[in-house]
Amino acid sequence: MIKDIAVSLGIEILKIRKSMIFRITAGFSVFISLIMGMFMYFIMHPDILPPGLLKTKVNLATVAADWPSYFDFLLMLISAIGIILFGFIISWIFGREYADKTIKDILSLPASRTAIVLSKLIAAAIWCMLCYVLILLVSLGTGALIDLPLWSTKLLLDFIRTSFIITCLLLLLCPPTAYVASTGRGYLAPIGFVIICMGLANLFGNIGLGAYFPWTIPMLYSNAIEGPGSELSVVSYIILSLTCLAGITGTIVQWNYTDQH
Amino acid sequence: MTEKESTGNVIETTGLTKYYGKVKAVDNISISVKKGEIYGFLGLNGAGKTTTIRMLLGMVQPLSGKAFVAGKRIVPGKPGPWDKVGYLVELPFSYPELTVRENLTAVSRLRRLTKKNAVSEIISLLKLHAYEKVKARHLSLGNSQRLGLAKALIHQPEILILDEPANGLDPAGIVEIRELLKDYAENRGVTVFVSSHNLSEISKTATRIGIIHSGFLVQEIDTDKLDSFLDTYLLIKTRNNSSAASFLSGKGIIAGHTDDGSLRVTDPAACEKPEQINTLLVNAGFPPFYLKVQKEDLESYFLKIIGSLEL
Numbered sequence: 001m002i003k004d005i006a007v008s009l010g011i012e013i014l015k016i017r018k019s020m021i022f023r024i025t026a027g028f029s030v031f032i033s034l035i036m037g038m039f040m041y042f043i044m045h046p047d048i049l050p051p052g053l054l055k056t057k058v059n060l061a062t063v064a065a066d067w068p069s070y071f072d073f074l075l076m077l078i079s080a081i082g083i084i085l086f087g088f089i090i091s092w093i094f095g096r097e098y099a100d101k102t103i104k105d106i107l108s109l110p111a112s113r114t115a116i117v118l119s120k121l122i123a124a125a126i127w128c129m130l131c132y133v134l135i136l137l138v139s140l141g142t143g144a145l146i147d148l149p150l151w152s153t154k155l156l157l158d159f160i161r162t163s164f165i166i167t168c169l170l171l172l173l174c175p176p177t178a179y180v181a182s183t184g185r186g187y188l189a190p191i192g193f194v195i196i197c198m199g200l201a202n203l204f205g206n207i208g209l210g211a212y213f214p215w216t217i218p219m220l221y222s223n224a225i226e227g228p229g230s231e232l233s234v235v236s237y238i239i240l241s242l243t244c245l246a247g248i249t250g251t252i253v254q255w256n257y258t259d260q261h
Numbered sequence: 262m263t264e265k266e267s268t269g270n271v272i273e274t275t276g277l278t279k280y281y282g283k284v285k286a287v288d289n290i291s292i293s294v295k296k297g298e299i300y301g302f303l304g305l306n307g308a309g310k311t312t313t314i315r316m317l318l319g320m321v322q323p324l325s326g327k328a329f330v331a332g333k334r335i336v337p338g339k340p341g342p343w344d345k346v347g348y349l350v351e352l353p354f355s356y357p358e359l360t361v362r363e364n365l366t367a368v369s370r371l372r373r374l375t376k377k378n379a380v381s382e383i384i385s386l387l388k389l390h391a392y393e394k395v396k397a398r399h400l401s402l403g404n405s406q407r408l409g410l411a412k413a414l415i416h417q418p419e420i421l422i423l424d425e426p427a428n429g430l431d432p433a434g435i436v437e438i439r440e441l442l443k444d445y446a447e448n449r450g451v452t453v454f455v456s457s458h459n460l461s462e463i464s465k466t467a468t469r470i471g472i473i474h475s476g477f478l479v480q481e482i483d484t485d486k487l488d489s490f491l492d493t494y495l496l497i498k499t500r501n502n503s504s505a506a507s508f509l510s511g512k513g514i515i516a517g518h519t520d521d522g523s524l525r526v527t528d529p530a531a532c533e534k535p536e537q538i539n540t541l542l543v544n545a546g547f548p549p550f551y552l553k554v555q556k557e558d559l560e561s562y563f564l565k566i567i568g569s570l571e572l
Contacts (some may be wrong), residue, residue: 014359018359100352105368108319257322261320
Protein backbone atom coordinates (compact mmCIF):
# COMPACT_ATOMS: atom_id res chain seq x y z
CA MET A 1 0.00 0.00 0.00
CA ILE A 2 2.76 2.47 0.98
CA LYS A 3 4.63 1.72 -2.25
CA ASP A 4 1.40 2.19 -4.26
CA ILE A 5 0.78 5.53 -2.55
CA ALA A 6 4.37 6.66 -3.21
CA VAL A 7 4.18 5.72 -6.90
CA SER A 8 0.76 7.31 -7.36
CA LEU A 9 1.90 10.42 -5.47
CA GLY A 10 4.77 10.83 -7.93
CA ILE A 11 2.28 10.76 -10.81
CA GLU A 12 -0.04 13.21 -9.06
CA ILE A 13 2.83 15.62 -8.53
CA LEU A 14 3.80 15.31 -12.20
CA LYS A 15 0.21 16.14 -13.24
CA ILE A 16 0.10 19.11 -10.86
CA ARG A 17 3.49 20.42 -11.92
CA LYS A 18 2.52 20.37 -15.58
CA SER A 19 -0.88 21.97 -15.09
CA MET A 20 -1.78 25.59 -15.75
CA ILE A 21 -3.85 25.63 -12.57
CA PHE A 22 -0.70 25.10 -10.49
CA ARG A 23 0.80 28.30 -11.89
CA ILE A 24 -2.51 30.12 -11.41
CA THR A 25 -2.72 29.19 -7.70
CA ALA A 26 0.94 30.12 -7.20
CA GLY A 27 0.33 33.45 -8.94
CA PHE A 28 -2.79 34.04 -6.86
CA SER A 29 -0.85 33.35 -3.63
CA VAL A 30 1.81 35.88 -4.63
CA PHE A 31 -0.77 38.43 -5.78
CA ILE A 32 -2.85 38.29 -2.61
CA SER A 33 0.28 38.64 -0.46
CA LEU A 34 1.43 41.68 -2.44
CA ILE A 35 -2.02 43.25 -2.10
CA MET A 36 -1.82 42.87 1.70
CA GLY A 37 1.63 44.48 1.73
CA MET A 38 0.42 47.29 -0.49
CA PHE A 39 -2.55 47.90 1.79
CA MET A 40 -0.17 48.24 4.72
CA TYR A 41 1.99 50.62 2.69
CA PHE A 42 -1.05 52.79 1.92
CA ILE A 43 -1.94 52.89 5.62
CA MET A 44 1.61 54.04 6.33
CA HIS A 45 1.51 56.63 3.55
CA PRO A 46 -2.12 57.62 2.92
CA ASP A 47 -0.98 60.87 1.29
CA ILE A 48 0.36 59.14 -1.80
CA LEU A 49 -3.17 58.02 -2.73
CA PRO A 50 -5.28 60.22 -4.97
CA PRO A 51 -8.69 61.20 -3.50
CA GLY A 52 -11.20 58.38 -3.99
CA LEU A 53 -12.74 55.28 -2.53
CA LEU A 54 -9.42 53.58 -1.74
CA LYS A 55 -8.10 56.63 0.11
CA THR A 56 -11.35 56.86 2.11
CA LYS A 57 -11.10 53.16 3.01
CA VAL A 58 -7.46 53.49 4.04
CA ASN A 59 -8.28 56.52 6.18
CA LEU A 60 -11.12 54.59 7.85
CA ALA A 61 -8.95 51.52 8.53
CA THR A 62 -8.46 50.87 12.23
CA VAL A 63 -5.41 48.69 11.56
CA ALA A 64 -2.04 50.10 12.57
CA ALA A 65 0.73 49.94 10.01
CA ASP A 66 3.16 47.74 11.95
CA TRP A 67 4.29 44.10 12.07
CA PRO A 68 1.84 42.95 14.84
CA SER A 69 -1.17 44.32 12.90
CA TYR A 70 0.21 43.02 9.61
CA PHE A 71 0.57 39.50 11.05
CA ASP A 72 -2.97 39.61 12.47
CA PHE A 73 -4.20 40.73 9.10
CA LEU A 74 -2.35 37.89 7.34
CA LEU A 75 -3.76 35.27 9.73
CA MET A 76 -7.28 36.41 8.89
CA LEU A 77 -6.42 36.36 5.21
CA ILE A 78 -4.99 32.83 5.35
CA SER A 79 -8.03 31.48 7.26
CA ALA A 80 -10.55 33.05 4.88
CA ILE A 81 -8.79 32.83 1.50
CA GLY A 82 -7.44 29.40 2.44
CA ILE A 83 -10.93 27.88 2.46
CA ILE A 84 -11.49 29.02 -1.12
CA LEU A 85 -7.94 28.40 -2.40
CA PHE A 86 -7.53 24.97 -0.83
CA GLY A 87 -11.08 24.06 -1.84
CA PHE A 88 -10.24 25.00 -5.41
CA ILE A 89 -7.09 22.88 -5.35
CA ILE A 90 -8.80 19.77 -4.02
CA SER A 91 -11.69 20.28 -6.45
CA TRP A 92 -9.23 20.26 -9.33
CA ILE A 93 -7.25 17.25 -8.14
CA PHE A 94 -10.32 15.04 -7.85
CA GLY A 95 -12.73 16.74 -10.25
CA ARG A 96 -10.30 16.78 -13.16
CA GLU A 97 -10.30 12.97 -13.41
CA TYR A 98 -14.02 13.13 -14.18
CA ALA A 99 -13.94 16.31 -16.27
CA ASP A 100 -11.05 14.99 -18.38
CA LYS A 101 -12.62 11.49 -18.40
CA THR A 102 -9.34 9.95 -17.22
CA ILE A 103 -10.92 8.35 -14.14
CA LYS A 104 -11.48 5.02 -15.94
CA ASP A 105 -7.74 4.73 -16.60
CA ILE A 106 -6.90 4.65 -12.89
CA LEU A 107 -9.67 2.38 -11.63
CA SER A 108 -8.49 -1.03 -12.80
CA LEU A 109 -4.79 -0.96 -12.03
CA PRO A 110 -2.59 -3.09 -9.80
CA ALA A 111 -2.40 -0.04 -7.49
CA SER A 112 -5.51 0.03 -5.31
CA ARG A 113 -8.09 2.80 -5.64
CA THR A 114 -7.63 3.56 -1.94
CA ALA A 115 -3.93 4.20 -2.56
CA ILE A 116 -4.79 6.52 -5.43
CA VAL A 117 -7.30 8.47 -3.30
CA LEU A 118 -4.78 8.80 -0.45
CA SER A 119 -2.03 9.90 -2.83
CA LYS A 120 -4.34 12.57 -4.24
CA LEU A 121 -5.09 13.85 -0.73
CA ILE A 122 -1.37 13.95 0.08
CA ALA A 123 -0.64 15.72 -3.22
CA ALA A 124 -3.35 18.28 -2.37
CA ALA A 125 -1.81 18.81 1.07
CA ILE A 126 1.63 19.38 -0.47
CA TRP A 127 0.21 21.81 -3.03
CA CYS A 128 -1.73 23.73 -0.34
CA MET A 129 1.36 23.87 1.86
CA LEU A 130 3.36 25.28 -1.05
CA CYS A 131 0.77 28.03 -1.48
CA TYR A 132 0.99 28.73 2.26
CA VAL A 133 4.80 28.94 2.12
CA LEU A 134 4.54 31.24 -0.88
CA ILE A 135 2.08 33.53 0.95
CA LEU A 136 4.36 33.47 3.99
CA LEU A 137 7.55 34.34 2.08
CA VAL A 138 6.04 37.01 -0.16
CA SER A 139 4.20 38.60 2.78
CA LEU A 140 7.34 38.71 4.90
CA GLY A 141 9.36 40.06 1.99
CA THR A 142 6.76 42.74 1.28
CA GLY A 143 6.59 43.70 4.98
CA ALA A 144 10.37 44.05 5.09
CA LEU A 145 10.40 46.02 1.84
CA ILE A 146 7.90 48.59 3.08
CA ASP A 147 9.85 48.75 6.33
CA LEU A 148 7.04 48.06 8.82
CA PRO A 149 7.91 49.00 12.40
CA LEU A 150 7.78 46.90 15.63
CA TRP A 151 9.52 43.78 14.26
CA SER A 152 10.56 41.05 16.66
CA THR A 153 11.73 37.49 16.14
CA LYS A 154 9.27 36.24 18.78
CA LEU A 155 6.45 37.89 16.87
CA LEU A 156 7.59 36.18 13.69
CA LEU A 157 7.81 32.75 15.33
CA ASP A 158 4.34 33.19 16.87
CA PHE A 159 2.98 34.15 13.47
CA ILE A 160 4.58 31.17 11.73
CA ARG A 161 3.28 28.78 14.40
CA THR A 162 -0.27 30.16 14.32
CA SER A 163 -0.46 30.43 10.53
CA PHE A 164 0.88 26.87 10.18
CA ILE A 165 -1.78 25.58 12.57
CA ILE A 166 -4.48 27.45 10.63
CA THR A 167 -3.17 25.91 7.40
CA CYS A 168 -3.34 22.44 8.99
CA LEU A 169 -6.90 23.12 10.17
CA LEU A 170 -7.79 24.17 6.64
CA LEU A 171 -6.24 20.99 5.25
CA LEU A 172 -8.59 18.98 7.45
CA LEU A 173 -11.46 20.55 5.50
CA CYS A 174 -10.19 19.26 2.14
CA PRO A 175 -11.43 15.62 2.21
CA PRO A 176 -15.16 16.49 2.30
CA THR A 177 -14.60 18.58 -0.84
CA ALA A 178 -12.82 15.59 -2.41
CA TYR A 179 -15.91 13.51 -1.63
CA VAL A 180 -18.21 16.08 -3.26
CA ALA A 181 -15.92 16.21 -6.34
CA SER A 182 -16.02 12.40 -6.59
CA THR A 183 -19.78 12.22 -6.14
CA GLY A 184 -20.45 15.23 -8.36
CA ARG A 185 -17.98 13.90 -10.96
CA GLY A 186 -16.35 17.19 -11.86
CA TYR A 187 -15.36 20.65 -10.66
CA LEU A 188 -18.67 22.45 -10.39
CA ALA A 189 -20.19 20.59 -7.46
CA PRO A 190 -17.11 20.89 -5.18
CA ILE A 191 -16.53 24.55 -6.02
CA GLY A 192 -20.21 25.24 -5.28
CA PHE A 193 -19.84 23.25 -2.07
CA VAL A 194 -16.82 25.32 -0.99
CA ILE A 195 -18.64 28.60 -1.68
CA ILE A 196 -21.69 27.42 0.30
CA CYS A 197 -19.45 26.31 3.19
CA MET A 198 -17.72 29.70 3.15
CA GLY A 199 -21.10 31.45 3.37
CA LEU A 200 -22.26 29.13 6.14
CA ALA A 201 -18.97 29.65 8.00
CA ASN A 202 -19.67 33.37 8.18
CA LEU A 203 -23.28 32.78 9.16
CA PHE A 204 -22.42 30.33 11.97
CA GLY A 205 -19.60 32.61 13.12
CA ASN A 206 -21.91 35.58 13.35
CA ILE A 207 -24.65 33.75 15.28
CA GLY A 208 -22.17 32.44 17.82
CA LEU A 209 -22.15 28.79 16.71
CA GLY A 210 -18.90 28.94 14.79
CA ALA A 211 -17.05 26.76 17.25
CA TYR A 212 -19.26 23.86 16.13
CA PHE A 213 -19.17 24.40 12.38
CA PRO A 214 -15.98 22.95 10.82
CA TRP A 215 -15.51 25.66 8.18
CA THR A 216 -15.68 28.45 10.80
CA ILE A 217 -13.11 26.91 13.12
CA PRO A 218 -9.95 28.08 11.24
CA MET A 219 -11.43 31.60 11.10
CA LEU A 220 -12.05 31.55 14.84
CA TYR A 221 -8.53 30.32 15.43
CA SER A 222 -7.20 33.30 13.47
CA ASN A 223 -9.58 35.71 15.24
CA ALA A 224 -11.07 36.61 11.85
CA ILE A 225 -14.43 36.28 13.61
CA GLU A 226 -14.74 37.49 17.16
CA GLY A 227 -17.53 37.82 19.66
CA PRO A 228 -19.67 35.57 21.88
CA GLY A 229 -19.32 31.83 21.16
CA SER A 230 -16.04 32.26 19.30
CA GLU A 231 -13.94 30.33 21.80
CA LEU A 232 -12.71 27.03 20.44
CA SER A 233 -12.84 23.98 22.65
CA VAL A 234 -11.84 20.33 22.40
CA VAL A 235 -15.27 19.67 20.89
CA SER A 236 -14.42 22.03 18.01
CA TYR A 237 -11.30 20.06 17.16
CA ILE A 238 -13.13 16.75 17.48
CA ILE A 239 -15.80 18.03 15.06
CA LEU A 240 -13.11 19.16 12.62
CA SER A 241 -11.26 15.84 12.86
CA LEU A 242 -14.47 13.85 12.36
CA THR A 243 -15.33 15.98 9.33
CA CYS A 244 -11.93 15.19 7.86
CA LEU A 245 -12.27 11.50 8.64
CA ALA A 246 -15.78 11.37 7.16
CA GLY A 247 -14.46 13.04 4.00
CA ILE A 248 -11.60 10.56 3.62
CA THR A 249 -13.83 7.55 4.30
CA GLY A 250 -16.58 8.83 2.00
CA THR A 251 -14.14 9.43 -0.85
CA ILE A 252 -12.55 5.99 -0.48
CA VAL A 253 -15.98 4.32 -0.38
CA GLN A 254 -17.11 6.39 -3.37
CA TRP A 255 -14.10 5.33 -5.44
CA ASN A 256 -14.24 1.70 -4.43
CA TYR A 257 -17.87 0.77 -4.20
CA THR A 258 -20.03 3.00 -6.37
CA ASP A 259 -20.53 2.58 -10.09
CA GLN A 260 -17.97 4.47 -12.13
CA HIS A 261 -19.23 5.57 -15.52
CA MET B 262 -20.00 -19.77 -8.37
CA THR B 263 -17.06 -18.83 -6.21
CA GLU B 264 -13.62 -17.84 -7.35
CA LYS B 265 -12.56 -21.47 -7.29
CA GLU B 266 -15.56 -22.50 -9.38
CA SER B 267 -14.41 -20.51 -12.41
CA THR B 268 -14.26 -23.02 -15.26
CA GLY B 269 -10.86 -22.09 -16.64
CA ASN B 270 -12.11 -19.69 -19.27
CA VAL B 271 -10.05 -16.54 -19.33
CA ILE B 272 -13.14 -14.35 -19.36
CA GLU B 273 -16.44 -15.65 -18.09
CA THR B 274 -19.74 -14.15 -17.05
CA THR B 275 -22.76 -15.92 -15.66
CA GLY B 276 -26.16 -14.24 -15.70
CA LEU B 277 -24.60 -10.79 -15.62
CA THR B 278 -27.36 -8.23 -15.16
CA LYS B 279 -27.38 -4.49 -14.67
CA TYR B 280 -30.32 -2.10 -14.51
CA TYR B 281 -30.16 1.69 -14.38
CA GLY B 282 -33.43 2.51 -12.68
CA LYS B 283 -36.00 0.66 -14.77
CA VAL B 284 -33.77 0.58 -17.84
CA LYS B 285 -32.23 -2.79 -18.58
CA ALA B 286 -28.64 -2.10 -19.57
CA VAL B 287 -27.47 -5.72 -19.45
CA ASP B 288 -29.79 -8.66 -18.94
CA ASN B 289 -28.61 -12.10 -17.93
CA ILE B 290 -25.50 -12.23 -20.09
CA SER B 291 -23.42 -15.40 -19.91
CA ILE B 292 -20.34 -15.55 -22.07
CA SER B 293 -17.07 -17.38 -21.94
CA VAL B 294 -13.84 -16.64 -23.74
CA LYS B 295 -10.99 -19.10 -23.98
CA LYS B 296 -7.27 -18.34 -23.96
CA GLY B 297 -6.03 -16.96 -27.26
CA GLU B 298 -9.54 -16.33 -28.53
CA ILE B 299 -10.63 -13.01 -30.01
CA TYR B 300 -14.20 -12.50 -28.91
CA GLY B 301 -16.07 -9.82 -30.81
CA PHE B 302 -18.85 -8.23 -28.81
CA LEU B 303 -21.19 -6.71 -31.34
CA GLY B 304 -24.08 -4.36 -30.78
CA LEU B 305 -25.61 -1.03 -31.65
CA ASN B 306 -24.87 2.03 -29.54
CA GLY B 307 -26.62 1.62 -26.20
CA ALA B 308 -26.91 -2.17 -26.59
CA GLY B 309 -25.04 -2.80 -23.33
CA LYS B 310 -21.50 -3.39 -24.61
CA THR B 311 -19.78 -0.74 -22.52
CA THR B 312 -21.75 -1.59 -19.38
CA THR B 313 -20.68 -5.24 -19.77
CA ILE B 314 -17.07 -4.16 -20.25
CA ARG B 315 -17.27 -1.92 -17.18
CA MET B 316 -18.57 -4.88 -15.16
CA LEU B 317 -15.69 -7.02 -16.45
CA LEU B 318 -13.30 -4.31 -15.28
CA GLY B 319 -14.89 -3.88 -11.85
CA MET B 320 -16.04 -0.35 -12.56
CA VAL B 321 -19.73 -1.16 -12.27
CA GLN B 322 -21.37 -3.45 -9.74
CA PRO B 323 -23.71 -5.98 -11.39
CA LEU B 324 -27.24 -6.20 -10.02
CA SER B 325 -26.90 -9.97 -10.29
CA GLY B 326 -24.61 -12.49 -11.91
CA LYS B 327 -20.87 -12.85 -11.76
CA ALA B 328 -17.87 -11.95 -13.83
CA PHE B 329 -14.54 -13.73 -13.82
CA VAL B 330 -11.36 -12.53 -15.46
CA ALA B 331 -8.23 -14.68 -15.38
CA GLY B 332 -10.05 -17.00 -12.99
CA LYS B 333 -10.63 -14.22 -10.48
CA ARG B 334 -14.08 -13.04 -9.45
CA ILE B 335 -14.44 -9.37 -10.28
CA VAL B 336 -15.87 -7.37 -7.42
CA PRO B 337 -15.66 -3.55 -7.42
CA GLY B 338 -13.34 -2.34 -4.68
CA LYS B 339 -11.52 -5.66 -4.35
CA PRO B 340 -8.16 -6.42 -5.98
CA GLY B 341 -8.51 -7.79 -9.49
CA PRO B 342 -6.10 -9.42 -11.93
CA TRP B 343 -5.30 -6.00 -13.35
CA ASP B 344 -1.60 -6.63 -13.89
CA LYS B 345 -2.66 -9.16 -16.55
CA VAL B 346 -5.31 -6.98 -18.16
CA GLY B 347 -4.98 -4.14 -20.65
CA TYR B 348 -8.11 -2.16 -21.37
CA LEU B 349 -9.62 0.68 -23.28
CA VAL B 350 -13.10 1.90 -22.38
CA GLU B 351 -15.08 4.13 -24.71
CA LEU B 352 -13.21 7.10 -26.16
CA PRO B 353 -9.56 7.28 -25.16
CA PHE B 354 -8.78 10.22 -22.93
CA SER B 355 -5.38 11.06 -21.50
CA TYR B 356 -4.03 13.78 -19.26
CA PRO B 357 -4.15 16.76 -21.64
CA GLU B 358 -1.27 18.67 -20.02
CA LEU B 359 1.10 15.69 -20.32
CA THR B 360 2.89 14.64 -23.49
CA VAL B 361 2.39 11.24 -25.08
CA ARG B 362 5.60 9.99 -23.45
CA GLU B 363 4.65 11.43 -20.05
CA ASN B 364 1.22 9.83 -20.21
CA LEU B 365 2.79 6.48 -21.00
CA THR B 366 5.44 6.93 -18.32
CA ALA B 367 2.66 7.61 -15.80
CA VAL B 368 0.90 4.36 -16.78
CA SER B 369 4.15 2.38 -16.71
CA ARG B 370 4.86 3.63 -13.17
CA LEU B 371 1.34 2.97 -11.94
CA ARG B 372 1.65 -0.53 -13.38
CA ARG B 373 5.06 -0.85 -11.67
CA LEU B 374 6.81 -1.87 -14.88
CA THR B 375 10.45 -2.63 -14.33
CA LYS B 376 11.37 -2.90 -18.00
CA LYS B 377 13.33 0.27 -18.75
CA ASN B 378 12.39 0.70 -22.39
CA ALA B 379 8.71 -0.30 -22.07
CA VAL B 380 7.59 3.22 -22.97
CA SER B 381 9.90 3.50 -25.99
CA GLU B 382 8.88 0.05 -27.23
CA ILE B 383 5.16 0.81 -27.10
CA ILE B 384 5.69 4.20 -28.75
CA SER B 385 7.46 2.34 -31.53
CA LEU B 386 4.79 -0.38 -31.79
CA LEU B 387 1.94 2.12 -32.05
CA LYS B 388 3.95 4.43 -34.34
CA LEU B 389 3.74 7.38 -32.00
CA HIS B 390 7.36 8.56 -32.48
CA ALA B 391 6.38 11.79 -34.15
CA TYR B 392 4.03 12.68 -31.32
CA GLU B 393 5.90 11.55 -28.22
CA LYS B 394 6.63 15.13 -27.16
CA VAL B 395 3.19 16.42 -28.14
CA LYS B 396 0.75 17.16 -25.35
CA ALA B 397 -2.25 14.84 -25.37
CA ARG B 398 -4.61 17.80 -25.77
CA HIS B 399 -3.15 18.46 -29.22
CA LEU B 400 -3.57 14.91 -30.57
CA SER B 401 -6.05 14.02 -33.29
CA LEU B 402 -8.76 11.47 -32.45
CA GLY B 403 -6.81 8.80 -34.31
CA ASN B 404 -3.61 9.46 -32.39
CA SER B 405 -5.53 9.72 -29.11
CA GLN B 406 -6.86 6.25 -29.92
CA ARG B 407 -3.30 5.03 -30.56
CA LEU B 408 -2.23 6.47 -27.23
CA GLY B 409 -5.19 4.72 -25.57
CA LEU B 410 -4.13 1.44 -27.14
CA ALA B 411 -0.52 2.05 -26.12
CA LYS B 412 -1.67 2.44 -22.51
CA ALA B 413 -3.60 -0.82 -22.81
CA LEU B 414 -0.65 -2.72 -24.29
CA ILE B 415 2.32 -1.22 -22.47
CA HIS B 416 2.57 -3.99 -19.86
CA GLN B 417 2.22 -6.83 -22.42
CA PRO B 418 -1.06 -8.04 -20.92
CA GLU B 419 -2.39 -11.58 -21.15
CA ILE B 420 -5.91 -10.26 -21.60
CA LEU B 421 -7.12 -7.30 -23.63
CA ILE B 422 -10.54 -5.78 -23.08
CA LEU B 423 -11.12 -3.15 -25.72
CA ASP B 424 -14.18 -1.03 -26.31
CA GLU B 425 -14.41 0.02 -29.95
CA PRO B 426 -10.63 0.23 -30.49
CA ALA B 427 -11.00 1.22 -34.15
CA ASN B 428 -12.84 4.44 -33.27
CA GLY B 429 -11.32 7.44 -35.01
CA LEU B 430 -8.69 5.44 -36.86
CA ASP B 431 -8.25 5.84 -40.60
CA PRO B 432 -8.60 2.74 -42.85
CA ALA B 433 -4.87 2.01 -42.69
CA GLY B 434 -4.95 2.37 -38.91
CA ILE B 435 -7.93 0.01 -38.65
CA VAL B 436 -6.07 -2.66 -40.65
CA GLU B 437 -2.95 -2.11 -38.55
CA ILE B 438 -4.83 -2.56 -35.26
CA ARG B 439 -6.66 -5.59 -36.66
CA GLU B 440 -3.36 -7.24 -37.56
CA LEU B 441 -1.88 -6.27 -34.21
CA LEU B 442 -4.73 -7.92 -32.29
CA LYS B 443 -4.50 -11.04 -34.44
CA ASP B 444 -0.77 -11.19 -33.82
CA TYR B 445 -1.26 -10.84 -30.06
CA ALA B 446 -3.87 -13.61 -30.04
CA GLU B 447 -2.22 -16.06 -32.45
CA ASN B 448 1.43 -15.62 -31.55
CA ARG B 449 1.37 -14.52 -27.93
CA GLY B 450 -1.74 -16.34 -26.72
CA VAL B 451 -3.35 -13.09 -25.62
CA THR B 452 -7.10 -13.32 -25.07
CA VAL B 453 -8.95 -10.41 -26.65
CA PHE B 454 -12.46 -9.20 -25.83
CA VAL B 455 -13.29 -6.46 -28.29
CA SER B 456 -16.53 -4.59 -28.74
CA SER B 457 -17.74 -3.04 -31.96
CA HIS B 458 -20.89 -1.94 -33.75
CA ASN B 459 -19.52 -3.02 -37.12
CA LEU B 460 -20.05 -6.71 -38.00
CA SER B 461 -17.99 -6.73 -41.17
CA GLU B 462 -15.06 -5.16 -39.33
CA ILE B 463 -15.30 -7.40 -36.28
CA SER B 464 -15.69 -10.52 -38.44
CA LYS B 465 -12.22 -9.83 -39.88
CA THR B 466 -10.68 -9.86 -36.40
CA ALA B 467 -12.72 -12.05 -34.09
CA THR B 468 -12.72 -15.81 -33.86
CA ARG B 469 -16.15 -15.72 -32.23
CA ILE B 470 -18.83 -13.07 -32.18
CA GLY B 471 -21.54 -12.39 -29.61
CA ILE B 472 -24.37 -10.15 -30.70
CA ILE B 473 -25.95 -8.07 -27.96
CA HIS B 474 -29.13 -6.07 -28.32
CA SER B 475 -31.09 -4.17 -25.68
CA GLY B 476 -28.96 -5.82 -23.02
CA PHE B 477 -29.59 -9.39 -24.25
CA LEU B 478 -27.02 -11.70 -25.79
CA VAL B 479 -28.91 -12.54 -28.96
CA GLN B 480 -26.57 -14.92 -30.71
CA GLU B 481 -23.05 -16.31 -30.58
CA ILE B 482 -21.39 -17.30 -33.83
CA ASP B 483 -18.02 -18.82 -34.64
CA THR B 484 -16.61 -16.52 -37.29
CA ASP B 485 -15.56 -19.43 -39.51
CA LYS B 486 -19.19 -20.58 -39.55
CA LEU B 487 -20.58 -17.12 -40.13
CA ASP B 488 -21.12 -17.85 -43.82
CA SER B 489 -23.64 -20.57 -43.03
CA PHE B 490 -25.82 -18.03 -41.23
CA LEU B 491 -25.94 -15.69 -44.18
CA ASP B 492 -28.81 -15.98 -46.66
CA THR B 493 -28.05 -16.63 -50.29
CA TYR B 494 -30.38 -15.26 -52.96
CA LEU B 495 -30.61 -14.95 -56.69
CA LEU B 496 -30.92 -11.52 -58.28
CA ILE B 497 -32.58 -11.37 -61.69
CA LYS B 498 -33.25 -8.48 -64.02
CA THR B 499 -35.47 -8.86 -67.10
CA ARG B 500 -37.15 -6.36 -69.42
CA ASN B 501 -40.50 -7.18 -67.77
CA ASN B 502 -39.94 -8.02 -64.13
CA SER B 503 -43.62 -8.08 -63.16
CA SER B 504 -44.55 -10.67 -65.78
CA ALA B 505 -41.39 -12.67 -65.02
CA ALA B 506 -42.29 -12.67 -61.32
CA SER B 507 -45.85 -13.86 -62.11
CA PHE B 508 -44.44 -16.58 -64.33
CA LEU B 509 -42.04 -17.78 -61.65
CA SER B 510 -44.83 -17.66 -59.08
CA GLY B 511 -46.82 -19.98 -61.33
CA LYS B 512 -43.89 -22.37 -61.15
CA GLY B 513 -43.88 -22.22 -57.35
CA ILE B 514 -40.86 -19.92 -57.15
CA ILE B 515 -41.44 -16.77 -55.13
CA ALA B 516 -39.67 -13.69 -56.51
CA GLY B 517 -39.73 -10.42 -54.61
CA HIS B 518 -38.93 -6.99 -55.97
CA THR B 519 -35.88 -5.11 -54.73
CA ASP B 520 -35.40 -1.33 -54.60
CA ASP B 521 -32.90 -1.37 -57.46
CA GLY B 522 -35.34 -3.00 -59.89
CA SER B 523 -34.29 -6.63 -59.54
CA LEU B 524 -36.21 -9.75 -58.72
CA ARG B 525 -34.98 -11.48 -55.59
CA VAL B 526 -35.39 -15.26 -55.35
CA THR B 527 -34.47 -16.87 -52.05
CA ASP B 528 -35.43 -20.44 -52.99
CA PRO B 529 -32.34 -22.57 -52.12
CA ALA B 530 -32.72 -24.77 -55.24
CA ALA B 531 -32.81 -21.71 -57.47
CA CYS B 532 -29.70 -20.31 -55.80
CA GLU B 533 -27.92 -23.62 -56.23
CA LYS B 534 -28.84 -24.02 -59.91
CA PRO B 535 -29.43 -20.55 -61.34
CA GLU B 536 -28.98 -21.89 -64.89
CA GLN B 537 -32.32 -23.74 -64.55
CA ILE B 538 -34.09 -20.46 -63.69
CA ASN B 539 -32.35 -18.85 -66.63
CA THR B 540 -33.61 -21.59 -68.99
CA LEU B 541 -37.15 -21.30 -67.61
CA LEU B 542 -37.23 -17.54 -68.12
CA VAL B 543 -35.69 -17.66 -71.61
CA ASN B 544 -38.19 -20.30 -72.72
CA ALA B 545 -41.06 -18.23 -71.31
CA GLY B 546 -39.94 -15.14 -73.24
CA PHE B 547 -38.42 -13.26 -70.27
CA PRO B 548 -34.68 -13.61 -70.95
CA PRO B 549 -32.68 -12.19 -68.04
CA PHE B 550 -30.02 -9.61 -68.85
CA TYR B 551 -28.69 -9.86 -65.29
CA LEU B 552 -28.45 -12.94 -63.11
CA LYS B 553 -26.35 -13.14 -59.98
CA VAL B 554 -26.13 -15.37 -56.92
CA GLN B 555 -25.57 -13.04 -54.03
CA LYS B 556 -24.57 -13.70 -50.43
CA GLU B 557 -26.27 -11.58 -47.79
CA ASP B 558 -23.79 -8.99 -46.52
CA LEU B 559 -22.84 -8.97 -42.87
CA GLU B 560 -24.42 -5.63 -42.04
CA SER B 561 -27.74 -6.79 -43.52
CA TYR B 562 -27.53 -9.96 -41.47
CA PHE B 563 -26.78 -8.00 -38.31
CA LEU B 564 -29.63 -5.57 -38.91
CA LYS B 565 -31.95 -8.48 -39.72
CA ILE B 566 -31.12 -10.15 -36.40
CA ILE B 567 -31.61 -6.90 -34.51
CA GLY B 568 -34.76 -6.07 -36.47
CA SER B 569 -36.32 -9.48 -35.80
CA LEU B 570 -36.09 -8.77 -32.07
CA GLU B 571 -37.87 -5.48 -32.35
CA LEU B 572 -40.89 -6.90 -34.18
